[in-house]
Amino acid sequence: MRQLWAIYRKLITTSVAVMLQYRLMNVAWLLSMVFEPIVYLAIWGTLATQQGGVIVGYSGASLAGYYVAWTLVRQWNVALTPFGFEQRVREGQLTLLLLRPLHPFHYDLADFIALRFVGTLYWLPVGVALVLIFQPQFSTDWRMGVLFFVSLVLSFIMRFVLVYALGLVTFWTTRVSAVFNLYFAVEAIISGRLVPHALLPAWVQPIALVLPFRWSFGFPIEIIIGKLSIAEVLSGFAIQLAWLAISSVLFVVLWRAGVKKYSAVGA
């Protein structure tokens, strides 16, 4: 365990150093994520104004808070997509990764943890600019800040394992991108990325609570803008952990079966 920790530290520092070289690319990557929430904020902000300043409990300022926090959560949501994994299988790169002494998952996780550090670093000035422009309103309770960070870390790990596990399906067939596209479209709609949970149609809301999507996106945002009580946050953590457990089991099962099946395309 201590050895693994040392390896992770080394891998992460190396990754961070590599990523910091591409400054312009990082900035562009970040900026390309900033305009999407501005569109949503404009829509719901306009609606709130039209309806006398509040829409389903969201004022203009709390909507601004929602979509400013969105930009950070979006950063933390980035994971190794099934498309990425499919490419490895299809092009046979996975063979090389399997030969390394450590499970490929560790290298990827370390890489994406490093991306969190770099992404957050680059996000800071953008976040400040967004706060100045949109005058958002956040929770003034410091405990919510701490809980927000915990939920952010949990949502990252949970979604990372889940999406990674989905990618393992490509051990059996590499022609599933349509299915994944459908998955991500559903995720975009009910995770809170397009619209806060409370603004979803009433019949969708309970469904969204059962599925993992909201817990890796809307949940941390709702914490930092003060929409949830401490008790709600804690039970949310439990659901995040439950999904992490389910994803991990799924990952282990699929990996064991898949790796046996895998013989490198073209071999």
Place this chain on the structure above:
Amino acid sequence: MKRAIVLAWSYVRLALMNELQYRVNFFIQLFESALALLTALVVLALVYSHTDNLAGWQRGELQALLGVFTMLMALLQTSIQPNIVRLLSDIQQGTFDFVLVKPIDAQWQVSIREVRIWQLVDFAAGAVIMGHALWQMHAQLSLTHVVLFALTLSGGALLIYCVMLLLASLAFWAVRIDTVFEIIESITGAGRMPTDIYPRWMRIILTFVVPLAFAVTVPAQVITNRATPADVLTQIGVTAVFMLVTRIVWQKAVAHYNGASA
């Protein structure tokens, strides 16, 4: 002039023959287009479950706007973007030399070389969405409307082309500008909503930097009978200015080009 058109047509034919080999791609494209449109329609449904007008736009009008946006983006994907990508790689690798030595206008040449026909599925999808919206609104369309719509839609496509080529011209000075395109692409997403809903600074970007306000909003206004003659004339005027500027910048850029071995 005739030679230029014949050349463009042969590129289209070549692309057709090439892509008809990969017919499965048609179905993949069909699925992706349907999915993207469904998502957009869900957003519309969500918005109008809370209101019946967004900054003065009724649901049908906004759906028509979405259709126009989808059609323009399809044109972008079909022809403009693949050509720009090829141009950028030509400049980076020095193979732009081959364009210059051919006896036909270089700007025309780099604008017609690539065609992705399956992306036209998106165009059809956009047209269906718009048609459905108009049908639901019981829109009375005169011939003038249709002609003006075709005119302003082409104007919109030309505007987008100009912006892309203007940016690509920068590559003659600062070789690596892929990142600029990524940012522009993300701003483009804002075009699926009427510019009236955005804060002022964003409207300014959408009017002067990436002129989606003219490219998308004006044709949508025309087809939903909300446009004034001034709107149409402004769009045509802006397009003319953009084309002129693009031409001048392009010629300066090419003059600045040193070739692969220099």
